[in-house]
Amino acid sequence: MKVIIKGGRVIDPSRGVDGGADILIEDGKIVSVEEGLEAGGSEVFDASGLVVTPGFIDLHVHLREPGEEYKETIASGAQAAAAGGFTSVCAMPNTKPVNDNASVTRFIIDKAREASFARVFPVGAITRESKGEELAEMGEMKEAGAIAVSDDGHPVMDGQVMRHALEYARDHGLVVIDHCQDLHLSAGGVMNEGAYSTLLGLKGMNPIAEESHVARDIMLAKLTGARVHIAHISTEGSVRLVREARGQGIRVTCEVTPHHFALTDESVTGFDTNTKMNPPLRSAADREALIEAMRDGTIDAIATDHAPHHLDEKMLEYDRAPFGVVGLETALGVALTALYHSGRVELKRIVEMLTAAPARAFSLPFGTLSPGAPADITVFDPDREWTVEPRRFKSRSRNTPFNGWKLRGAVAATWVGGRKVFQADQP
Amino acid sequence: MAFNRKDLLGIRELQAEEILTILDTAETFKEVSARTIKKVPSLRGRTVINLFFESSTRTRTSFEIAAKRLSADAINISASTSSISKGESLIDTARNLEAMAPDAIVIRHPSAGVPHQLAKLVSASIINGGDGAHEHPTQAILDAFTIREHKGRIAGLQVAIIGDILHSRVARSNVHLLTKMGAHVRVAGPRTLIPPFYETIVGDSEGSLTVSEDIEGALAGADVVMMLRIQRERMTDAFFPSLKEYSIHYGLTLKRLELAASDCIVMHPGPVNRGVEISSEVVDSSRSLILDQVTNGVAARMAILFLMVGREG
Amino acid sequence: MDFKLKSTVMNSAGISRALSRLASQIVERNKGTEDLLLIGIRRRGVPLSERIADKIEQLEGQRPPTGQLDITLYRDDLSTVGPRPVVNRTEIPQDVTDSTIVLVDDVLYTGRTVRAALDELIDFGRPRRVELAVLIDRGHRELPIQADYVGKNVETTEAEIVKVMLRDYDEEEQVIVVEQG
Numbered sequence: 031m032k033v034i035i036k037g038g039r040v041i042d043p044s045r046g047v048d049g050g051a052d053i054l055i056e057d058g059k060i061v062s063v064e065e066g067l068e069a070g071g072s073e074v075f076d077a078s079g080l081v082v083t084p085g086f087i088d089l090h091v092h093l094r095e096p097g098e099e100y101k102e103t104i105a106s107g108a109q110a111a112a113a114g115g116f117t118s119v120c121a122m123p124n125t126k127p128v129n130d131n132a133s134v135t136r137f138i139i140d141k142a143r144e145a146s147f148a149r150v151f152p153v154g155a156i157t158r159e160s161k162g163e164e165l166a167e168m169g170e171m172k173e174a175g176a177i178a179v180s181d182d183g184h185p186v187m188d189g190q191v192m193r194h195a196l197e198y199a200r201d202h203g204l205v206v207i208d209h210c211q212d213l214h215l216s217a218g219g220v221m222n223e224g225a226y227s228t229l230l231g232l233k234g235m236n237p238i239a240e241e242s243h244v245a246r247d248i249m250l251a252k253l254t255g256a257r258v259h260i261a262h263i264s265t266e267g268s269v270r271l272v273r274e275a276r277g278q279g280i281r282v283t284c285e286v287t288p289h290h291f292a293l294t295d296e297s298v299t300g301f302d303t304n305t306k307m308n309p310p311l312r313s314a315a316d317r318e319a320l321i322e323a324m325r326d327g328t329i330d331a332i333a334t335d336h337a338p339h340h341l342d343e344k345m346l347e348y349d350r351a352p353f354g355v356v357g358l359e360t361a362l363g364v365a366l367t368a369l370y371h372s373g374r375v376e377l378k379r380i381v382e383m384l385t386a387a388p389a390r391a392f393s394l395p396f397g398t399l400s401p402g403a404p405a406d407i408t409v410f411d412p413d414r415e416w417t418v419e420p421r422r423f424k425s426r427s428r429n430t431p432f433n434g435w436k437l438r439g440a441v442a443a444t445w446v447g448g449r450k451v452f453q454a455d456q457p
Numbered sequence: 458m459a460f461n462r463k464d465l466l467g468i469r470e471l472q473a474e475e476i477l478t479i480l481d482t483a484e485t486f487k488e489v490s491a492r493t494i495k496k497v498p499s500l501r502g503r504t505v506i507n508l509f510f511e512s513s514t515r516t517r518t519s520f521e522i523a524a525k526r527l528s529a530d531a532i533n534i535s536a537s538t539s540s541i542s543k544g545e546s547l548i549d550t551a552r553n554l555e556a557m558a559p560d561a562i563v564i565r566h567p568s569a570g571v572p573h574q575l576a577k578l579v580s581a582s583i584i585n586g587g588d589g590a591h592e593h594p595t596q597a598i599l600d601a602f603t604i605r606e607h608k609g610r611i612a613g614l615q616v617a618i619i620g621d622i623l624h625s626r627v628a629r630s631n632v633h634l635l636t637k638m639g640a641h642v643r644v645a646g647p648r649t650l651i652p653p654f655y656e657t658i659v660g661d662s663e664g665s666l667t668v669s670e671d672i673e674g675a676l677a678g679a680d681v682v683m684m685l686r687i688q689r690e691r692m693t694d695a696f697f698p699s700l701k702e703y704s705i706h707y708g709l710t711l712k713r714l715e716l717a718a719s720d721c722i723v724m725h726p727g728p729v730n731r732g733v734e735i736s737s738e739v740v741d742s743s744r745s746l747i748l749d750q751v752t753n754g755v756a757a758r759m760a761i762l763f764l765m766v767g768r769e770g
Numbered sequence: 771m772d773f774k775l776k777s778t779v780m781n782s783a784g785i786s787r788a789l790s791r792l793a794s795q796i797v798e799r800n801k802g803t804e805d806l807l808l809i810g811i812r813r814r815g816v817p818l819s820e821r822i823a824d825k826i827e828q829l830e831g832q833r834p835p836t837g838q839l840d841i842t843l844y845r846d847d848l849s850t851v852g853p854r855p856v857v858n859r860t861e862i863p864q865d866v867t868d869s870t871i872v873l874v875d876d877v878l879y880t881g882r883t884v885r886a887a888l889d890e891l892i893d894f895g896r897p898r899r900v901e902l903a904v905l906i907d908r909g910h911r912e913l914p915i916q917a918d919y920v921g922k923n924v925e926t927t928e929a930e931i932v933k934v935m936l937r938d939y940d941e942e943e944q945v946i947v948v949e950q951g
Contacts, residue, residue, distance in 0.1 A: 225654035229469075231569040231591030231626060234652075301570030345546045347568035349589070485857045489843070494893040497843035527843075763843075763857070 038077030043382035044398035058448035085117025085406030090333035097126025102338040105145035110425035112452040114358040115441040117406035130155035130166040132174035180207035196256035210243035241267040260284035264309040266319035285333035292368040303351035331388035338427030366439030405448035467592035468633040483760035500529035523758035551578035597630035599757035612639030620685030639663035645675035773948040780945040788921035793825035819874035844886035867895035876934040881915035
C-alpha cells in the first residue's frame with residue numbers, strides 16, 4: 031500500500047532539508063522525498079499549507095501502566111502521543127511495580143505493540159525499586175528493549191551509587207537520565223523558591239537543589255565517560271553548567287519541557303495545582319535562559335514530562351497535591367505559540383528539538399525522513415488556532431496548566447511505520 | 458467606597474479604600490460591643506460556618522462571637538487534619554459545605570491557598586481565617602484598627618514586625634495592609650526565618666518595607682512594635698540553635714523597648730510565649746495592647762461578616 | 771436619574787413653623803421636659819431633632835438631651851438595599867430606661883424605619899414611653915404605626931417621592947414632591 035503526502039513544506043533537520051516536497055511511503059518505509067511525485071494509484075494526503083516533519087520523539091513520558099491505569103494506560107498514553115504528533119515516546123520506570131527488571135520492560139513493550147499508536151520505548155530503573163541503593167538489572171532490561179535508565183522522580187542521592195550506575199550503564203551502552211534534585215535542599219518544597227513562593231507562603235525549592243546535582247552528574251560523566259542526559263532542565267544555572275560541560279567535550283545532553291519554557295512561577299498565584307510540577311515552574315529569568323539555550327543548541331530536546339494524575343488526586347491543597355502535568359497533546363501548540371509565533375526560536379530549530387536531536391541523544395533510528403527509514407511522519411498546521419479543552423484529550427487525565435489557552439499550531443496527522451495513527455478533525 | 462467582594466481571601470487583593478471601609482465599619486461595631494445588649498439583628502437567619510482545620514480557640518471564638526452578635530447562626534466544624542488525610546478531596550469538602558447552604562464560610566487551614574481554591578468551588582462567601590504561611594487578613598484588619606485607635610492614623614507610622622517572618626501569615630497580611638495604608642514597615646528576624654525576596658512582596662504603595670536581621674535597628678524610633686509568635690511545632694528544621702538563644706538575641710525586653718519611640722505601642726497576635734519572643738514585663742506593661750487586640754478582633758470580624766454577608770441576597 | 775417636580779410642600783419658613791408647632795405639642799403633651807429624650811433617626815431625623823430641641827429650649831428654658839440612631843443594622847431589607855450599606859454610629863447619651871423618648875424622623879411612609887428604630891431602641895433599655903414626631907406623613911403604611919406629632923400630612927401616590935431638603939445636607943431648604951421621570 032502506497033501513500034503520498036503531497037504539497038507540504040518538508041522540514042527534516044536530520045538532513046538539513048527545508049522546502050516544498052512530496053513524500054512517498056510504501057511498506058511502512060519512506061521511499062522518496064522529492065518535488066512533483068506522481069500519485070500513480072497511491073492514497074494521497076493533501077499537505078498543502080502544512081508542515082511535514084519526521085515523527086516527534088518525546089524522551090520523557092509517564093504512562094502509569096502497570097499499576098495506575100486509572101490515570102493513564104500505555105494504550106491511552108500512546109494514543110495521546112499520536113494526537114500530539116509524537117511517534118516515539120520514552121516511558122519512565124516509576125510504575126507500580128517499578129520497571130527495574132526485564133519482565134516489566136517486556137510487559138510495557140507488549141502492551142505498546144497491542145495498542146499500536148506511538149512507539150513506546152521503556153526506560154529502566156537505575157536502582158532496584160528506584161530506592162537509590164542497589165543497581166537494577168540494566169543488562170537484562172537492555173536486552174528486553176530498554177533504551178535508557180533513570181530513577182526519575184527519585185534521584186540517586188548517593189554519589190557512589192551514581193558513579194557505579196554510570197560506569198555500569200556505559201558498559202551496556204545505556205544512557206543515564208537524571209532528574210537532578212538534591213532532596214535535602216529541596217525538602218518540603220512545592221514550587222520554585224523565589225519572590226512568588228515568598229508572596230504565597232509556599233515552601234520553595236531553591237534552583238541550587240537542581241544545579242548542584244547537574245554539576246555532580248557532569249563531573250561523574252567526565253570521570254566515567256558515561257552518557258548522561260539531564261531531564262527537564264529548568265534553571266539558568268543548570269543551562270550554564272551544561273553549556274560549559276559541552277564546551278569541554280563532556281558527553282551530556284538535556285531536555286526542556288513546554289511548561290518550563292512557556293510558564294513561570296507567577297502562574298502559581300491562583301493556587302491551581304495544575305501549576306505544580308517537579309522541577310517547579312521557575313522565574314522569568316530562568317525561562318529566558320531556557321529559550322536562549324534552545325536557540326544556541328545547549329538544550330537538545332523538547333520533552334513533555336507527560337505526568338497524568340486523576341482529578342481527585344490533583345484537586346487537593348496545593349502543598350498536598352501530586353507533582354506533574356500532562357503535556358503530549360499541547361506540546362506542539364505551546365512550542366509554536368511560545369517560541370515560533372513570538373519570534374523567539376526558528377521553526378526549523380523547534381522541529382529539530384522534536385525530531386533529530388532527541389533521536390541523536392538516545393541513538394534512536396528515527397527522527398529522519400531519509401529514504402529507507404521507517405515512515406514515522408508528523409504533519410502539522412503551524413497557523414491553526416485552537417483552544418485547549420482538556421475534556422477532548424485522548425489521555426485519561428486532564429491535569430494541564432494550559433486549560434483554556436488559545437494556541438496557534440496544531441497537528442494534522444501522524445503516521446507510525448507508514449500507518450496513519452491520528453488525523454485531526456477538519457476545522 | 459462600598460465594599461463589594463464575595464470573598465475575603467487576603468489583604469494583597471484589597472484596595473486602600475476597601476480597607477478603610479472595613480475599619481470605619483468596625484468602629485460602629487465596637488460601639489455595638491460596648492452596649493448592654495451586644496447584639497443586632499442584621500444577619501438574622503444567616504448561617505456562618507467556622508471551618509477550622511487547625512486548632513485555634515482564639516480566632517474561632519472571635520468569629521463565633523462576631524457572628525452571634527450579628528444574630529447569624531454560627532456553626533463550628535473542627536476538622537482535624539487526620540480526617541483530611543483520609544483522602545477527601547477539596548471538591549468533596551466543597552460539595553458537602555454547599556449542601557448545608559451557608560452564607561459564609563470562615564476557613565482556617567494549614568495549607569496556603571485553600572481559601573482561594575474553595576472560593577472557586579462554592580457560592581458562599583469565603584473568609585480566610587488564616588491559610589498556612591500565606592495570609593491572615595482578619596488579624597491584619599484588627600491590628601490596623603487597634604493601631605488607628607491608639608495612634609489616630611496609620612499613614613507615616615514606623616512599624617517594626619519582629620520574629621519568625623518565614624512562617625507568619627500575620628506578618629505577611631500586616632505588611633500588605635500597613636504599606637497600602639502608608640506606613641513604613643521594618644521587618645526583622647534571624648535570616649533563617651526570613652524568606653528570600655521578602656522586600657518584593659509589596660507592590661506600589663504609599664508606605665515602604667525594609668527587611669533586615671538587625672532587631673535593634675528595626676526597633677529604633679518605632680511607633681508600633683509587633684512581635685511574632687515562635688511556633689515551636691514548626692521549628693522542625695534547624696532554624697536556630699535553641700529557644701534560649703533566640704530569646705537572648707531576638708526577644709523583646711523592656712531594655713530593648715527603650716530604643717523605640719517613647720509613646721510606642723506593643724502588639725502580639727497571640728498566644729504569647731512569655732520569655733521567648735517577648736518578656737513578661739513587656740506583655741504586662743502599659744505599652745502592651747495585646748488584650749485590646751482581642752477585643753477589637755470581634756468588632757473587626759463583625760464588620761467583615763456584615764459587609765460580606767449583608768450584601769445582596 | 772431625572773426627577774420631575776410635582777409640588778412644593780414647604781419652604782424654609784414653613785419647615786421652621788412646623789418644627790415650632792411640633793416642639794410646643796411635645797412639651798404640652800409631656801408637661802415640660804423632665805425625662806424627655808429626643809432621638810433623631812439618621813440621617814435627616816438627626817438635624818430635625820436638634821432643631822426641635824432648640825425650640826423646646828426657647829419655650830421652656832431647658833434643652834432636652836438628644837441622641838441619634840442608625841438603624842442600618844436593624845433593617846429588614848438589608849438584602850435588597852444594594853451595595854454594602856454604610857453603617858454610621860448610634861449615639862444614645864444616657865440610659866433610656868424610664869425616660870420618655872421622642873423619635874424624630876423626616877418622613878413617615880411605610881413605617882418600616884420606625885419599626886427598626888423601635889427594635890434598636892429597646893435593645894438599649896426599657897423607656898417608659900416612646901413617641902414619634904415626623905415632619906411629613908405621606909401615608910401608605912405597611913405596618914400598624916402612627917405618629918404622635920405630624921408637621922404636615924401630604925397626599926401622595928406610591929410613584930411619588932417626598933424629598934426633605936435641609937441645609938445640613940442640601941443646598942436648599944424645602945420639602946418637595948417629585949416623580950421619577
